[in-house]
Amino acid sequence: MTDLISEKDFQRTVLDLLHTLKYKTHHPFLSIASASGFPDIVATRGVDDDWPFGEYDGLHPIGLRLVFLELKTERGQPTFEQWNWLRVLQAMGYEAFIIRPSDFDSIVEILR
Numbered sequence: 001m002t003d004l005i006s007e008k009d010f011q012r013t014v015l016d017l018l019h020t021l022k023y024k025t026h027h028p029f030l031s032i033a034s035a036s037g038f039p040d041i042v043a044t045r046g047v048d049d050d051w052p053f054g055e056y057d058g059l060h061p062i063g064l065r066l067v068f069l070e071l072k073t074e075r076g077q078p079t080f081e082q083w084n085w086l087r088v089l090q091a092m093g094y095e096a097f098i099i100r101p102s103d104f105d106s107i108v109e110i111l112r
Contacts (some may be wrong), residue, residue: 005101007073011040014071014099018043021111023067029054037081039068039089039096043111067111068096076100 005013011027018025023043028034044063068089070082078086078098089096099107 005073007071007076010073010101011071013101013104014041014069016039017108017111021045023065023111035085037079037085039070039082041069043067043069064106066094068094070096072098072100073080074100074102100111 015027018041022099023045026042027040044064044066068086070078071085072078082098086096086098095109095110097110
């Protein structure tokens with residue numbers, strides 16, 4: 001990945017990776033009606049036909065993963081609202097990241 005890749009192309013690459021790793025994803029086509037700063041991609045893995053009847057760890061299904069990703073180009077800077085969403089999601093125990101093309105190898109490892 002280079003610093004010349006657009007956020008749109010990077011998004012396609014990340015979505016392809018998520019689908020290869022068997023994540024279900026959501027990315028709004030237009031974010032006009034979305035909450036300001038909400039992460040670009042929400043991805044989950046571990047939900048299948050047996051859910052919600054599988055094993056639980058307290059209230060949460062075992063093996064379920066919910067990840068929030070804010071995509072940025074190499075030079076792009078997150079807004080205050082984006083930082084705030086990620087901070088709140090992380091404080092609630094969710095995996096929430098700002099990712100850039102130069103992070104791709106690390107992203108692959110994190111998402112496995």
